[in-house]
Amino acid sequence: MAFARVCSLDDLWEGDMGVFEVNGTEVLVAHLEEGIVRATQAYCPHQRVALVEGDLDRNTLICSQHLWEFDLVTCRGINPDHAELANYPTEIRGDEVFVDPEGDSPKTARP
Ligand code: FES
Incomplete structure (x- = not known):
């Protein structure tokens, strides 16, 4: 496990x-409901299209x-x-977001 601070x-x-x-x-980090x-x-x-260019509709990401x-x-x-998508381990410590990019x-x- 190698959690790193990503953002607040x-x-x-x-x-x-x-x-x-x-x-x-x-x-890609998303703040959901x-x-x-x-x-x-x-x-x-x-x-391999950038998912951040898609839409986030509630908790659904649309490419x-x-x-x-x-x-x-x-x-x-x-x-x-x-x-399916990778699900990297995530922790909230106070107001800070930490992610382990080696966790998935x-x-x-294919279609
Ligand atoms: S590239 Fe995302 S749905 Fe086809």
Whole structure:
């Protein structure tokens, strides 16, 4: 485990997402409803499009390219449901967000 500080909650309000480099790994961090913070891969498992360019609708991330949908609470695909995203371990310490980029690895998926 190698947790590293990524940002503060003031940098990432509820409903926001951003990309941060964490120990050499690009990680997308999203502040979801009810204070849930998730850290996942920066690129879509379909064709490596930047997920930060998609839409965050409540807790659902919709890729801008082919509109695949992911539940960021579980990091599982909604449509298609066989897709998944990396789910990097995340901790909130006070107002600071810490992520372990070695705790998972980016996923890929075919249609
Ligand atoms: S690249 Fe994201 S859905 Fe195709």
